[in-house]
Amino acid sequence: MLRAYTAAAVRAAEQPLLDAGQGPALMRLAGHGLALGVVSLLRGRGRRVYGARVMLLIGSGNNGADALFAGAHLASQGARTTALLTSARTRADALAAFTRAGGRVLEVAPGPAGTLGSAGSAGSAGSAGSASTAGTPDTQGTAAFLREAELADVIMDGLLGTGGRGGLREPAAGVVAQLCKIRTRGALAGSGPAVVACDLPSGVDATSGEVYGPVLAADLTVTFGALKTGLVAAPGEQLCGAVSVVELGIAGHLGTPDVLRLEGSDLAAMLPRPESTDQKYTRGVAGIVAGSARYPGAALLSVAAASACGPGMVRYLGDPAVSAALHVRNPEAVCSAESPEDVRVQAWLAGPGVDGDSAQLGRARLAMASGLPTVVDAGALTLVGRAGQPGAAEQSQLVLTPHAGELSTLLARLGTERSRTDVEAAPVEAARQAARLTGATVLLKGPTTVVASPGGPTYTQGDGTPSLATAGSGDTLGGILVALLAMRAGRPPGIGGEPRDNLPATAALAAALHGRLGQDGAGAPLNAGMLAGRIPAVWAGLTR
Numbered sequence: 001m002l003r004a005y006t007a008a009a010v011r012a013a014e015q016p017l018l019d020a021g022q023g024p025a026l027m028r029l030a031g032h033g034l035a036l037g038v039v040s041l042l043r044g045r046g047r048r049v050y051g052a053r054v055m056l057l058i059g060s061g062n063n064g065a066d067a068l069f070a071g072a073h074l075a076s077q078g079a080r081t082t083a084l085l086t087s088a089r090t091r092a093d094a095l096a097a098f099t100r101a102g103g104r105v106l107e108v109a110p111g112p113a114g115t116l117g118s119a120g121s122a123g124s125a126g127s128a129g130s131a132s133t134a135g136t137p138d139t140q141g142t143a144a145f146l147r148e149a150e151l152a153d154v155i156m157d158g159l160l161g162t163g164g165r166g167g168l169r170e171p172a173a174g175v176v177a178q179l180c181k182i183r184t185r186g187a188l189a190g191s192g193p194a195v196v197a198c199d200l201p202s203g204v205d206a207t208s209g210e211v212y213g214p215v216l217a218a219d220l221t222v223t224f225g226a227l228k229t230g231l232v233a234a235p236g237e238q239l240c241g242a243v244s245v246v247e248l249g250i251a252g253h254l255g256t257p258d259v260l261r262l263e264g265s266d267l268a269a270m271l272p273r274p275e276s277t278d279q280k281y282t283r284g285v286a287g288i289v290a291g292s293a294r295y296p297g298a299a300l301l302s303v304a305a306a307s308a309c310g311p312g313m314v315r316y317l318g319d320p321a322v323s324a325a326l327h328v329r330n331p332e333a334v335c336s337a338e339s340p341e342d343v344r345v346q347a348w349l350a351g352p353g354v355d356g357d358s359a360q361l362g363r364a365r366l367a368m369a370s371g372l373p374t375v376v377d378a379g380a381l382t383l384v385g386r387a388g389q390p391g392a393a394e395q396s397q398l399v400l401t402p403h404a405g406e407l408s409t410l411l412a413r414l415g416t417e418r419s420r421t422d423v424e425a426a427p428v429e430a431a432r433q434a435a436r437l438t439g440a441t442v443l444l445k446g447p448t449t450v451v452a453s454p455g456g457p458t459y460t461q462g463d464g465t466p467s468l469a470t471a472g473s474g475d476t477l478g479g480i481l482v483a484l485l486a487m488r489a490g491r492p493p494g495i496g497g498e499p500r501d502n503l504p505a506t507a508a509l510a511a512a513l514h515g516r517l518g519q520d521g522a523g524a525p526l527n528a529g530m531l532a533g534r535i536p537a538v539w540a541g542l543t544r
């Protein structure tokens with residue numbers, strides 16, 4: 001399982017080492033790890049370090065210093081390194097190490113001739129202070145950097161790390177905007193520089209994942225000490241590329257993670273297996289209230305997905321015409337037009353495709369009041385209320401599965417304005433807010449899926465691909481989740497430990513499994529009807 005932390009938690013964990021005078025050593029360790037990341041990226045592209053052109057963007061803080069130490073390593077291995085100082089302040093020991101190794105320095109910041117020489121000598125004297133510059137902007141330095149960047153193998157982003165606040169300010173913002181264009185041109189031509197972010201892409205908030213443009217999207221992010229939440233949360237995650245963590249020896253001081261992420265080995269441990277004493281009722285009965293005469297497809301998709309997960313039984317409640325249609329593909333489903341109160345299941349899915357069908361909405365309401373784990377999707381989200389109000393229904397057993405637009409609508413109904421754009425900009429916070437207001441577990445669908453629960457852990461799953469952004473994909477997720485909830489009912493909670501954690505952990509498991517259904521066939525057309533058929537192979541690949 002991956003564990004991610006807030007910027008504050010990482011800083012607090014580093015503090016004892018900083019207090020013990022380990023700051024410079026940590027920075028060198030970080031720089032070394034960053035250099036190794038660049039080397040492996042170059043090798044992966046068939047390039048040698050010797051002679052490679054590596055361009056460094058350097059900000060005023062320790063993040064820039066890490067990048068300079070990395071640049072020094074690469075320069076000493078024969079890379080042609082050029083650093084652009086974007087601030088009048090640069091850590092002198094790092095700059096000295098860089099220039100001593102043969103790195104070339106350009107300035108965008110105001111600076112009279114000769115300033116850099118004095119910075120270098122300050123560093124060589126062992127000082128860790130800042131090299132200050134003052135004077136008029138050296139636009140020639142920027143122009144030269146941008147010209148060379150067109151031909152670079154790697155651009156290293158050492159502008160802002162965990163100390164960044166909001167979007168880059170000028171002059172760095174202007175340089176990054178130009179580099180974004182160079183990167184886009186290069187990508188279109190199938191060439192262009194790779195981008196390596198130092199700790200995190202500058203402009204991505206380390207704690208929330210919020211993005212303040214312009215941001216240079218990275219191919220690789222080398223982060224220090226621990227994963228930060230912003231690297232595993234949308235929209236920041238989508239700008240990080242591959243992420244690797246350089247250990248700094250702070251793991252023992254990090255405390256409780258802010259966010260968890262299930263990996264393949266977790267999925268293998270959590271996916272339920274039939275036991276020799278099982279019969280169909282102990283293997284889990286998934287109940288589904290979905291679809292209507294107007295939207296039959298939602299029922300077909302959710303039943304197909306639930307059934308493909310292999311529960312003991314799938315019970316479908318709804319319109320007989322819909323039942324007849326879904327029996328063509330899933331003859332094993334037990335269908336009726338009964339009430340949820342009259343059938344026995346271990347978990348419910350309520351809501352996909354029920355809009356405008358009063359009988360289905362009535363069944364959804366009863367399923368939600370059953371006290372069983374219940375996935376609440378689409379049309380049934382309108383039935384969710386605020387927790388803690390007099391007479392309010394108990395909702396702690398519900399798992400709400402909105403997309404950003406549905407979450408915005410739900411929050412507005414609960415008295416909190418947050419536009420769809422706002423939800424997409426800060427999905428972790430939005431999901432947590434909805435969980436607090438409703439008392440339910442909230443699975444917020446998006447490029448990175450968030451699972452938040454009141455008082456429980458938050459998961460973010462980035463397993464999906466853009467191919468999954470297609471009509472009916474959510475109905476498939478709902479089917480997977482209800483099957484897993486039914487199959488895991490009464491079994492040990494596994495990951496999470498506490499029974500209370502079972503809902504968020506199972507929701508994260510479903511999101512991860514669903515995401516992996518979109519991973520095969522890189523970019524080949526995919527529709528939701530194809531997803532259920534992929535479940536057995538993906539499942540078997542995880543558990544074998």
Ligand SMILES: NC(=O)C1=CN([C@@H]2O[C@H](COP(=O)(O)OP(=O)(O)OC[C@H]3O[C@@H](n4cnc5c(N)ncnc54)[C@H](O)[C@@H]3O)[C@@H](O)[C@H]2O)[C@@H](O)CC1
Nearest residue numbers: 014026027061062063160161162163164165167168169199
């Ligand atoms: N704390 C530690 O022990 C370690 C920290 N490390 C590095 O240190 C970084 C954090 O260093 P800092 O706290 O110096 O923070 P940063 O290097 O992220 O930057 C802080 C500086 O940027 C300026 N700044 C903030 N927002 C800005 C914006 N929007 N536009 C332009 N300038 C802005 C601030 O005024 C400040 O001067 C980490 O990301 C990591 O790279 C590593 O060296 C490992 C050890």
